[in-house]
Amino acid sequence: METNNTKFQSRIDEGEFVEPKDDMPDAYRNHLIRQMSQHAHSEVIGMQPEGNWISRAPSLRAKQILLAKIQDEGGHGLYLYSAAETLGITRSEMINQLHSGKAKYSNIFNYPALTWADIGAIGWLVDGAAIVNQISLQRTSYGPYSRAMVRICKEESFHQRQGYEIMAKMMKGTKEQQEMAQDAMNRWWWPALMMFGPHDSDSPHSSDAFKWKIKREGNDELRQKFIDKTVQQAEVIGLTIPDKELKWNEKKNIYDHGEIDWNEFHQVINGNGPCNKQRMEHHIKYHEEGAWVREAAEAYKKRKQNIENLTTASI
Amino acid sequence: MKKQEALYDYALRLGDNSLVLGHRLAELCSKGPILEEDLALTNMALDHIGRAQAFLGYAAQVEGKNKTADDLAYKRGERSFYNNLIMELPDKDFASTIARQLIVSAFEFFLYTELMKSKDETIAAISAKAVKEVRYHLAHSSDWTCRLGEGTELSHTKMQRAINDVWMFTEELFEMNEVDKLLIKEGIAVDLDSLKPQWLNHIKEVIEEATLVLPESGYMQTGSRKGIHTEYLGHILSEMQYLQRAYPTAQW
């Protein structure tokens, strides 16, 4: 066992990809199952806050774009469930884990989409943060995960532009639209920063994740990347970042920023957020309501297979 | 009635059908029985909303009052919509969705196949694109009708009930008035009477294969040709048009 793990580690150190049938430590497998399934769950749960505004999208173009975006999120969830299944867990099991609370999803989707401007903020900030993380994950050591990330990154950039365009349009619009946009900014900025997770020093699974090249960059590093690129985008359209301590640091060439409210982060991640209960109830409800459909498809398949078998048997 | 007025009404009808049906399908997002089906339904919603934009855009152009597709979609009231009633029915469950999709997709398949030959170039072009999309919608709903009809006892019951419930909205799809009469003479519109036997034939085939029973034709709902709808349309419009009506001077 020890020799095998050493062999595995040297493959990682050499920069090789790990594929589904390769020998791998159980801990590596389990870490990935947890990470990939939670990533998949996040994409699917994320369909809900944005889905809240499809019926009220204010133009035919906006409606199509939003629908296409949410469809992409669903598709991303699918790619990730597929990648996770290569490690020996089924989609059924993953869904059970989501419903029981054993598996989590990204905290950000426990916040409500209150106005149309929230759709802009979500596309721009939430997808923007996700992109920073996902670009980094393209170089993750597990082959199927890396390939899913490459696919997702190709599709993701349209999402961020969609959100930013909504904000930009509103900032050029009426006073009410501008206020709506700034209000959404004020509510989504800090939760978006929390998407990168706790400080690396407070991260429980970090060291293994780095050792196995599952994780390629640290939480704080990625968070800083996001802040530095987004501040300028906000300035261009006239939005104010709701952080009084935000300041350009000439020496380090980065933005210094205020401290995140980690109490809020932990409260929400442990179930005490605005939408935790609602998101889960929605997912469970439609899963249960759809059971008869899935059973029907399964029964139909068996019926047709039996007919096929009888036909070949009689030849 | 002048040709321009008739053409405007005709384009509006086709646009409204896609607008309302697209809206209903979009509502199903994140509510599908399995993730793959969520994406399939959303795909179809996108096809319809795109088609709505095309037809309403054409209607606005024909009207000649400098309006846009959005103006027509977001600023008309309940009595000015000309979609068939079947489009505005709520999705009670997956069976009711599939039943409606089967009826409508079959109708649209035969409609757009003929409308591709319209002497009106714009209508012909939109129809040519629509045929490709509808072929897929029809395959999807036909296949699911069979799966549910021949699946479990429960799915069979639900599917039969769904077909029964939607049947009284089918005749209206083939209703014609002076708009159609005028445009058929011009070679622009399709004689819907000629489509009915083809449509019925296809529905019969699928229903029989699914081991379901074709409902007996009884009372048929009507009214949309005159802008008289079900109570559902008002609620659809309240949601759809909310932002544009709440902020009338804003651009989105």
Added chain:
Amino acid sequence: MATDTQLDLWEVFIQPKSGNRYAHAGSIHASDKKMAIQNARDIYTRRGEGTSIWVVPSNCIIASNPNDEDMLFEPSNDKVYRHPTFYEMPEGAKNI
């Protein structure tokens, strides 16, 4: 809790253009061939990524074993993934 079905696992291969090779794109769930092709189209060709699609039930794929030393072909180890649902369980068997 009753066992839920999420249907079966299929692998999807896409040919980007006539003349190109088919490349593995990922997997989908479906219960029959028609559903599998339609789902593959909806999931993997939304951006016009391909002209032709192959779908294969995952348990029909035979995969080689990455261990070089293992020259013997092990039927029990020839599934493409270590997937528990490839193995048929007798009805009524619990906790498995």
